[in-house]
Amino acid sequence: MKKIFAILFLIPLFLFAQEKRAITYDDLWGMQRIGTFDVSPDGGTIAFSVSNYSMDLNKGNSDVYLINSDGSNLRPLKESEKSESSPKFSPDGKTVAYSLGGQIWTCNIDGSGDKQLTNIYTGASGFEWSNDGDKILFVSSVYPDCVSEECNKTRDDQKESSKVKASIFTELMYRHWDEWRGDKRSHLFLFEFKNNDFTDITLMSKFDVPPIALGSGNDYNFSPDGQEVAFTMNESEVLATSTNNDIFIIDLTDVKKGLPTSYNKISVSKGNDNQPVYSPDGNYIAFVSMERAGFEADKQNIILYNRADGSVKNITNNFNLSVGEFIWSNDSKEIYFVSSNTVNESIFNIDIETSKVSTLVEEHGNSSIALSQDGKALFFKQQRTNMPHEIFKLDLETNDITQITKLNEKRLAGLEMNSIETFWSKGAGGANVQSIIVKPPFFDPNKKYPMMFLIHGGPQGHWMDDFHFRWNMQMFAAPGYVVVAPNPRGSVGYGQKFTDEISGDWGGKPYEDLMSAYDYAVANFPFIDKNNTFAAGASYGGYMINWLATQTDRFNALVCHDGVFNLESMYGTTEELWFPEWENGGTPWQNRELYKKWSPHQFVQNIKTPILVIHGAQDFRVPEEQAFQLFTSLQRLGVESKFLYFPDETHFVTKPQNSRLWWQTVYDWFDKHYKR
Numbered sequence: 001m002k003k004i005f006a007i008l009f010l011i012p013l014f015l016f017a018q019e020k021r022a023i024t025y026d027d028l029w030g031m032q033r034i035g036t037f038d039v040s041p042d043g044g045t046i047a048f049s050v051s052n053y054s055m056d057l058n059k060g061n062s063d064v065y066l067i068n069s070d071g072s073n074l075r076p077l078k079e080s081e082k083s084e085s086s087p088k089f090s091p092d093g094k095t096v097a098y099s100l101g102g103q104i105w106t107c108n109i110d111g112s113g114d115k116q117l118t119n120i121y122t123g124a125s126g127f128e129w130s131n132d133g134d135k136i137l138f139v140s141s142v143y144p145d146c147v148s149e150e151c152n153k154t155r156d157d158q159k160e161s162s163k164v165k166a167s168i169f170t171e172l173m174y175r176h177w178d179e180w181r182g183d184k185r186s187h188l189f190l191f192e193f194k195n196n197d198f199t200d201i202t203l204m205s206k207f208d209v210p211p212i213a214l215g216s217g218n219d220y221n222f223s224p225d226g227q228e229v230a231f232t233m234n235e236s237e238v239l240a241t242s243t244n245n246d247i248f249i250i251d252l253t254d255v256k257k258g259l260p261t262s263y264n265k266i267s268v269s270k271g272n273d274n275q276p277v278y279s280p281d282g283n284y285i286a287f288v289s290m291e292r293a294g295f296e297a298d299k300q301n302i303i304l305y306n307r308a309d310g311s312v313k314n315i316t317n318n319f320n321l322s323v324g325e326f327i328w329s330n331d332s333k334e335i336y337f338v339s340s341n342t343v344n345e346s347i348f349n350i351d352i353e354t355s356k357v358s359t360l361v362e363e364h365g366n367s368s369i370a371l372s373q374d375g376k377a378l379f380f381k382q383q384r385t386n387m388p389h390e391i392f393k394l395d396l397e398t399n400d401i402t403q404i405t406k407l408n409e410k411r412l413a414g415l416e417m418n419s420i421e422t423f424w425s426k427g428a429g430g431a432n433v434q435s436i437i438v439k440p441p442f443f444d445p446n447k448k449y450p451m452m453f454l455i456h457g458g459p460q461g462h463w464m465d466d467f468h469f470r471w472n473m474q475m476f477a478a479p480g481y482v483v484v485a486p487n488p489r490g491s492v493g494y495g496q497k498f499t500d501e502i503s504g505d506w507g508g509k510p511y512e513d514l515m516s517a518y519d520y521a522v523a524n525f526p527f528i529d530k531n532n533t534f535a536a537g538a539s540y541g542g543y544m545i546n547w548l549a550t551q552t553d554r555f556n557a558l559v560c561h562d563g564v565f566n567l568e569s570m571y572g573t574t575e576e577l578w579f580p581e582w583e584n585g586g587t588p589w590q591n592r593e594l595y596k597k598w599s600p601h602q603f604v605q606n607i608k609t610p611i612l613v614i615h616g617a618q619d620f621r622v623p624e625e626q627a628f629q630l631f632t633s634l635q636r637l638g639v640e641s642k643f644l645y646f647p648d649e650t651h652f653v654t655k656p657q658n659s660r661l662w663w664q665t666v667y668d669w670f671d672k673h674y675k676r
Contacts, residue, residue, distance in 0.1 A: 172240035297460030427513030457539030488513030616649030
């Protein structure tokens with residue numbers, strides 16, 4: 001009887017274990033994605049946006065939800081097909097503002113009482129409340145010389161009705177990222193509740209607020225008393241070669257009086273300054289700053305600007321990592337911030353007097369930090385390789401971490417996904433290089449598995465413990481691959497020297513770092529089948545795919561997504577020229593030998609490995625001509641190759657059905673070249 005009972009007891013557990021399966025692209029696009037969130041003034045409620053995607057409709061929709069800060073009572077605040085987003089509580093906690101249809105709306109915390117705040121022709125986005133709740137800052141894209149909505153509308157109507165669609169350019173940065181820039185500029189507006197009207201506080205400015213590039217998600221803020229605004233702007237005449245974002249302040253007293261406004265610049269660096277945030281006591285403006293001009297990946301330090309005497313102080317000079325987003329403590333004595341830290345995005349705090357840094361949350365990918373009004377809890381989003389973003393809470397008195405939202409818990413329960421592991425190998429010059437390894441679902445250490453070798457972009461980026469919705473490690477592992485994702489020279493999170501050592505050396509030390517990690521993996525992990533190894537990368541990762549194709553035959557097949565092939569023609573067609581000029585030591589005519597030295601097209605005759613080329617037509621960062629040159633060369637050389645071209649995608653593949661085709665094509669390509 002005991003034996004029969006034991007068998008019956010084991011059966012459901014066995015069946016349950018077998019119900020798990022590998023992740024698919026339908027699972028990937030079925031995950032709910034948390035966007036921005038905000039904590040109510042009393043700390044009891046969290047408002048957050050959630051995006052859901054439809055494979056059939058080939059698009060997504062965003063809604064706003066509320067949840068108690070203890071994780072109970074999840075309920076919708078705004079749930080429709082109109083895409084509500086960016087919820088923010090009013091300072092008194094009685095209403096929630098949100099974005100809908102390009103305008104700012106408010107509603108009561110039970111979802112009733114909808115009210116449209118703005119009705120500006122050019123639209124309103126990116127809003128920020130003043131502490132007293134009487135004002136809101138927002139941005140809108142306008143013609144700089146237009147002083148009225150009618151002027152903006154007339155100009156748009158004339159452009160739309162014209163039979164001539166030609167453009168005339170007289171300066172660089174005529175297009176950026178994935179958009180033609182046109183004649184409009186982003187201006188900063190002030191909305192006042194007392195007269196239910198708005199004012200362009202950067203009126204007639206030909207410069208964008210926030211800046212067109214290298215800013216943050218927090219580039220303008222009210223002072224605590226609401227009488228002043230700090231914002232980020234780049235005044236350079238040639239934006240395409242400038243990283244010199246600066247911090248400015250403007251007195252709203254003049255704005256309200258209708259007087260001409262002037263901006264007072266408070267930053268002094270020739271590099272990138274952004275993210276100005278007032279201390280709650282009003283004594284300081286903190287912002288992040290890079291020292292070196294023309295370098296977009298320099299170390300970011302926290303600078304304190306003393307509003308009383310105008311002095312500035314670098315409080316993270318002795319901290320080895322680069323600062324990302326940050327917030328003040330409620331007593332203005334500390335700053336909480338996020339930094340890339342090896343394969344993590346960690347949360348730290350720093351004492352502004354002593355500059356002592358403490359680690360609060362080290363592991364996984366953490367972001368979007370927010371503090372409760374009583375200063376006892378820190379809220380943040382966290383993601384892991386096997387979990388999309390969820391909202392968490394850190395109790396600052398006990399250091400206990402609690403997961404608040406669990407939107408994808410049921411979906412994840414049915415999927416077999418392994419957590420990341422890491423290993424270290426010796427790279428160029430004996431440097432320590434860290435790599436992530438993700439084992440395939442239902443991993444058996446006694447079996448042999450093909451290796452998927454992933455190369456990150458940036459190049460000043462890093463592979464981290466995240467649930468990436470494009471380059472998802474679990475998706476690469478799902479068909480039965482061991483994923484190896486190294487962080488070679490150029491990666492962030494390992495100190496600025498390590499990051500710097502890729503510049504001027506794209507195919508040098510980074511290539512050695514990568515191949516050393518490859519050799520270490522196949523030599524030390526017996527479950528990796530050294531006869532079946534594959535590699536894929538995008539952007540700089542795509543460049544490195546092209547470079548290693550000219551240098552090694554270690555791989556069965558390769559995937560180059562939006563990759564650089566010809567460094568010189570890339571310079572002439574990309575938009576942010578500071579990047580190639582920094583990375584290659586000047587323009588092609590100033591340093592032509594370096595452009596030649598590391599350009600894959602100079603060595604294309606060496607390529608023997610099959611390559612799948614993928615590119616989006618709307619990618620202005622690495623323009624499509626790079627893919628055309630690569631594919632043409634491969635075809636003429638007789639190298640097995642295939643070209644997947646998306647006329648409706650940018651540097652990224654963002655549409656559900658395009659993503660499905662992407663994964664299908666990549667899977668088929670590698671499967672075709674698997675040696676059985």
